[in-house]
Amino acid sequence: MNQAPSDNCNPALAGILQRPTLLCFAIGAIVIALRLALLPVMPIPVPVIHDEFSYLLGAETFASGRITNPPHPMWVHFETFHVNMLPTYCSKYPPAQALTLAFGQVLFGQAWFGVCLSAGLMIAAFCWMLQGWVSPKAALLTTALAGIWCLSTYWMNSYWGGAVAALGGALLIGAVPRLARRIAIGPALAASAGIAVLANSRPYEGSLTVISSAAVLAWWLRREKRPLRALLDRRLIAPLVLVMLPVIAAMALYNYRATGNPILFPYAVNQKTYAASPHFYILPSIPEPAYRHESIRRFWEWDRKVYQDARSNPLNVILSFSSSMGPFYLFNPWGALAILGVLLGCTVETGFAALILLLPIFGLLLAKGVLPHYLAPVSGVLWILTAMAFERIARWWRGARKTRVLAILCFGGVSFGYYAAQILHVITTPKPAPQGVATRPLLIERLAKEGKRHLVIVHYGGAHYIHAEWVYNHADIDHSDVVWARDMGRERNRELLDYFRDRQAWLLEPDVDPLKLEPYPR
Secondary structure (H helix, E strand, O other): OOOOOOOOOOHHHHHHHOOHHHHHHHHHHHHHHHHHHOOOOOOOOOOOOHHHHHHHHHHHHHHOOOOOEOOOOOHHHOOOOOEEOOOOEEEOOOHHHHHHHHHHHHHHOOOHHHHHHHHHHHHHHHHHHHHHHOOHHHHHHHHHHHHHHHHOOOOOOOOOOOHHHHHHHHHHHHHHHHHHHOOOHHHHHHHHHHHHHHHOOOHHHHHHHHHHHHHHHHHHHHHOOOOHHHHHOHHHHHHHHHHHHHHHHHHHHHHHHHHOOOOOOHHHHHHHHHOOOOOEOOOOOOOOOOOOOHHHHHHHHHHHHHHHHHHHOOHHHHHHHHHHHHHHHHOOHHHHHHHHHHHOOOOHHHHHHHHHHHHHHHHHOOEOOOOHHHHHHHHHHHHHHHHHHHHHHHHHHHOOOHHHHHHHHHHHHHHHHHHHHHHHHHHHOOOOOOOHHHHHHHHHHHHHOOOOOEEEEEOOOOOOOOOOOOOOOOOOOOOOOEEEEEOOOHHHHHHHHHHOOOOEEEEEEOOOOOOEEEEOOO
C-alpha cells in the first residue's frame, strides 16, 4: 500500500512515479485532451433527458449570477419535470453539478466543457485515491484503465452527472488509509472537501459513504492498536470544521433563497408538490397530488407503479438494481478485475475497501429505483479492488509459466481493448437523423432564423412517450428568444397569448409524424 517505486522499475517510469501529485493532474489532463480531440467524431452531446434540462437550468441561473429565479406570472403553463416553479423558479437538484456546468458556461460558452473538466478531475482524484491504497505502478495502470472507461460513459457524454459525486467520494475514500497511517492535515482537508462535494451532489448516498468510510477508519485504527481518540485530533477536526462550516452556511443560504427555509431543500419541495409515492418503497404510500397537466400526471403515475412493484415484491428491487448497476459496473473487464481481486485472496485492505461499499449498496436497495450514477460516491472502491487484482497478478507473474503469462496478457489486452472498442463503436456508427426531443435545438435554430421572438405551445397526443419532454425554459423566461409552454386549451392559453402578445405563437405537435409546427390560431 502506497509503496515506493520498485528498484527494478524503468528509470523514466520511476521518475514519473516519484511525483504522485503531478502524475494525478497529468492523467486527468490527458483524459480531457483525448475527449476534446474526439470532438470531430464525438460532438458535444445534446440534452434529451429530463434531469439534464433541470441541471442546465441550474447552471444558467448560477452563470447569470443568481442563486434562484423569481416565479413567473404564467408559471402554470411552464410546469415540467424536476423543476420547482414555486416558491422560486429553480432546479430541484443539489447545486454541485449545476455549478460545474455553470463553470463551463461562463469560461467556455458551453456547459458541457464543465462536464469534461469534472470528468478529468474525477480521474485525477481516482489516481490520488489509488495511491493511498495500492502500489504506485498498480495505481497508474488502474487509472489509465479508468481514463479509457471514462471516455465511453455517459458521465462524460451527457449533462446527467456522476463524475462530480465520484470525485467527492474518491477524495474521501483516498483519505482513509492515509489517515489510518498518520493523522495529517493534507488527507483531512481532502476528506473534508470530498464530504462537501458529496453533500451538494448526492447527499443521501454521500452520507452513507461518509458513515461507512468513518467506520472503516475507526476499525483500521483499532486494528493498528491506536486509540480512537485519534479521530478527535485537531489536525483532523480543524480542517473538517474550517471546510464544512462555510459549506453548511452556503447550503443554508441556497435553501433559504430557493425555498424560504434554510433547512428545506428544493428536492423536498419538488417531492411534496409532485410525487405520488415516496422515494423509498419501505415507506407507506402518500396521497396523489392534484396535477394541472396530463403528461405530468402520467409521469408520476408511472413512478408510482415502480413504487408499487417494489413494495409488492422486494425481489423486483434487487432485479432492478442488478439490471441497472451490473452492465455499468460489473459486466465488463473493470468489474471482472475487481471480482478477480477479491477471489485471488482477500487481504485486510481488500476487506476494508469492500466494507465501504456495503452501506451505500444497502441504502440504495431501500429505494424504489436506481441508476448507475446513484452509486457514484463509492465507484472508486471498485477501482481499488481492480488495482489490488493487478498487484496480485503481478506477484503471480514472477513465478508464472508461459501459458499463464499469455493468459494474463490476453486478459489485459481485452481490458483495455474493450473500452477502446466502445469508443470506436460510438465514432464509427452512422449517426441517424435526430428524432424526438433531440430535434429541439434544430427547431430553436430554425425559429431563430426568422429574427423574431417566439412562443411555442406544445400539444401532446394521447400516446405521448412521457420521458420525451419538450417544455423546458431558460432561467430568464421573459427575455428568451423561444418560450416553451404546455397546451392548456384555448381558454387557458388566451392569458398566455395576451402576456406574450409581442411574440409569434406556434402550436407544436411532437407526436405527429413528421413533427408538426404551425402558427397558433389567435
